[in-house]
Amino acid sequence: MARRLNLEEIGRRAGVSRSTVSRVVNDDPNVSLKTKKRVEAVITETGYRPHAAARSLALNSTDVLGLVIPSAVETLFADPYFGRLIFGISRATNEVQMTLTLFLFGDVPDEESIISRVVSPGLVDGVIVTATTMGDPLIDYLRGAEMPFVVIGRPDDGGPVFSVDVDNRGGARAAALHLANLGRRRMALISAPANTSAGVDRTSGFLDGLAESDLDLEGRIREGDWTEGSGRAAMEELLADQPDAVFAASDRMAVGAMSAIRAAGLRCPEDVGVVSFDGLIAPDQTSPPLTSVVQPVRKVGERAVKLLKAVVDDTVALPECIVFPTELAVGGSCGALPEKVL
Amino acid sequence: MARRLNLEEIGRRAGVSRSTVSRVVNDDPNVSLKTKKRVEAVITETGYRPHAAARSLALNSTDVLGLVIPSAVETLFADPYFGRLIFGISRATNEVQMTLTLFLFGDVPDEESIISRVVSPGLVDGVIVTATTMGDPLIDYLRGAEMPFVVIGRPDDGGPVFSVDVDNRGGARAAALHLANLGRRRMALISAPANTSAGVDRTSGFLDGLAESDLDLEGRIREGDWTEGSGRAAMEELLADQPDAVFAASDRMAVGAMSAIRAAGLRCPEDVGVVSFDGLIAPDQTSPPLTSVVQPVRKVGERAVKLLKAVVDDTVALPECIVFPTELAVGGSCGALPEKVL
């Protein structure tokens, strides 16, 4: 009665052997049509489903991918970026008929136990790592455990890894050039944490663009922590230096900056132009709509999954770094009229 | 050389049997200290980690929980609710030393393949289901597959299920009473989708509160879809009826409503008071700060995990429905002075 449903049992009921049932389940063409029908009937009737763990053990492959976010403090999660990324990765994972498991680090005590699960064999076939900070030991753990992985972002050290990133530097540079073209001269920067590759790249890209325009920050720079609150605080300080434009390294920080500008009785874009990075805020969510460097978050997620699958299947030769271009989406916050979009 | 690391191999190197190594790995006290040390040394030295799938097969338990969100359209994901919920669940899962896998339904083609994975044995020990719509067949699939599950929200039909919910009805009622106490008389409602239990409960709770105050909506009701845009559109329509207050069934919709109020040249709270549900928006993110019915999202997630674990471990008798209370957090948007908080 309480006999566990397995290949043997299905075979018994259909009058065939375990192998034949296995063939049917796995769409092996070497089964006669008649047998196949019979077995399929029994499977539907019993509601049999193969045991995933047994399959994983035999195949030494789980069809599960992991997504590791080592610095998932709750505030960080308020950023729409992660929702979007998780969504994109999840979709792509579904598309290749795999399952996604999530490793979010809360506080330090978790860490060790999570890492040990991440790298333990037989749980996931490979992992996507994102939001790492410079010098994060996780990468080395993964290497040591021979767990296939793909990094979203730019890996910190020179070691060869597979990675998917966006052109943070180019995007930030475009933001600077755009503001310079609009005649802004006293620009300010709300940068992202310098212990992340995105933070570093966006800052240096913005400085590149300024330099090309013969401009300089002259100290009008504050580091935020991706949050709206930090953007607001940074802007409040920066306003003392009377900038005529500000580049915030993330949408959330830009929203904070805009509220600080408004609170100071200044107008955006007339008094202070704002350009941000991410492109995740819908035009009708801020007024004026944010001009932002758009990064293709979903594409990044999808590409990361495809790349990881290739790494797992060993169908890719050398570590490759894929970099997606970014694009400036002009709203009203920078002072350009939407009609004047290049 | 390329000998796979397993219990047998570790045992060979430590001069003991696979059973002894297993005992060491699982902290079985029946091992002499000397042996234990020796085995542990080999384990550290080799970086051995037990094979999760093999373990799962032998134990018939995976230590993995699933989180199923069957209606994860991308827009839905823009709501801070899900980020918060996923975070809470993830933390709680880590705390009990388990792993979380995510089943997000994208579009319909995914569905079947995802469901079949959700209910397939050996992948997860149980699942938490949230954001279901009325009549979602998923619940029946889970029942049929004998997969332990816990629903977040109120299950649609009468069938006995384990569930964790918040007091949507009581919270919405409190919102109505609060506004009525402040002297508002022409209230409007931006409701959440009527095919969700939260939508239904928040609407009926609000109506309860109005009735107790001898008030009526008189048709000033529009259904939103949780998004900011839908809140804005709903408010634009409702303004024609000149309401003096509005209750939006979610924070996001309230933010949309506030922007519609502002766009119409009206003031909040003076002309139209606003109360929302969720309590996920920081006070400094809107001006004036939102008065909102706070639901303990993280607690809900944590409780769901604990309950599911109890169901999986079979340490709980009858299906129980846990309902968390909600609490009105008074900001400025309703017209009450923060000092006047009851």
Place this chain on the structure above:
DNA sequence: CTTGCCTTTGGGAGCGCTCACAATATAGAG
């Protein structure tokens, strides 16, 4: 020295699956 008890260790079987290969059935050609 023997006996019995408790601690510690080892070996067999089995979890449900896949794979390789052997065995059988089927069919077509001679």
Place this chain on the structure above:
DNA sequence: CTCTATATTGTGAGCGCTCCCAAAGGCAAG
């Protein structure tokens, strides 16, 4: 009708782990 070639099915072994029980070792009491 026999013989091979091919299509189809069954069997054994093994993936790495846990559990159960038997075997071995240690120790104190008789």
